[in-house]
Amino acid sequence: MQRLLLSLPTLGERRFLLQELDGHAELLVDPDDPEAVPRLLGSVLTEPSGAPVDVAGLLCVWRDRVFAALFQRELGRRVDSQAHCVACGEEYAFGFELAAVLQAQDVAAAATGLRVIEGGTFTLEDGARVRPPTVGDIAEHGDPDALAEALGGTPSGGTLSRDRVEAVLDEAAPLLTLDLETRCAECDEVELLRFDIVRYTLESLAAERPLLIRETHLIASRYGWGHDTIMALTRGDRRAYAGLILGERTATGLRSAG
Numbered sequence: 001m002q003r004l005l006l007s008l009p010t011l012g013e014r015r016f017l018l019q020e021l022d023g024h025a026e027l028l029v030d031p032d033d034p035e036a037v038p039r040l041l042g043s044v045l046t047e048p049s050g051a052p053v054d055v056a057g058l059l060c061v062w063r064d065r066v067f068a069a070l071f072q073r074e075l076g077r078r079v080d081s082q083a084h085c086v087a088c089g090e091e092y093a094f095g096f097e098l099a100a101v102l103q104a105q106d107v108a109a110a111a112t113g114l115r116v117i118e119g120g121t122f123t124l125e126d127g128a129r130v131r132p133p134t135v136g137d138i139a140e141h142g143d144p145d146a147l148a149e150a151l152g153g154t155p156s157g158g159t160l161s162r163d164r165v166e167a168v169l170d171e172a173a174p175l176l177t178l179d180l181e182t183r184c185a186e187c188d189e190v191e192l193l194r195f196d197i198v199r200y201t202l203e204s205l206a207a208e209r210p211l212l213i214r215e216t217h218l219i220a221s222r223y224g225w226g227h228d229t230i231m232a233l234t235r236g237d238r239r240a241y242a243g244l245i246l247g248e249r250t251a252t253g254l255r256s257a258g
């Protein structure tokens with residue numbers, strides 16, 4: 001279990017407990033299932049008291065930063081990925097440190113001078129209001145125009161333009177959905193690539209499914225434990241048991257070879 005303290009100069013602090021991933025949680029990971037995010041958060045994230053988190057009411061900013069913390073703990077501090085160059089057809093690698101992106105976002109947010117008031121809204125210089133979206137807002141308003149209309153408002157009760165709402169939120173409540181400028185190592189072509197921490201984390205965990213099955217097979221073969229028992233092991237413990245079993249096999253192999 002990890003005590004998580006998230007903060008942004010514009011939004012203040014938010015505390016959570018982030019549980020260890022176990023096999024049951026890893027089996028919930030399906031990047032193409034819209035319900036995968038609430039299910040995964042429901043299984044690993046709680047309030048500091050241990051009470052369940054209201055995922056629909058969770059700010060998207062905190063959702064993304066929870067995923068960043070999960071990614072950093074389970075998969076590493078660096079995002080390393082491959083892109084396919086549209087100009088020359090070659091594959092090239094790109095990557096960045098998540099911590100550096102978070103820090104740059106904190107600096108940009110502080111520079112806005114905005115700070116949420118009660119009810120979770122920002123009040124702009126001309127009295128207009130903008131509210132950072134929750135997970136529930138995104139589910140309710142699939143269309144970006146409808147979402148902007150729900151999040152922004154003028155002092156007289158009118159609507160704010162979508163451009164203005166998005167511009168305020170990009171700086172004051174930034175998500176980890178980034179347009180990255182990458183450069184092909186082969187031909188120097190510059191390409192904008194969309195990076196999304198939630199999708200990237202889910203895809204990275206889903207890509208490890210063969211490893212989960214292999215570790216389960218090793219442990220079941222060696223100890224005879226049932227599937228549920230093995231799935232209830234934390235990811236770290238499961239990996240440690242599988243490592244020991246593999247070590248034993250290697251030692252046995254060496255002895256019989258000698």
Ligand SMILES: [Zn+2]
Pocket residue numbers: 085086087088089090184185186187188189
């Ligand atoms: Zn290229």
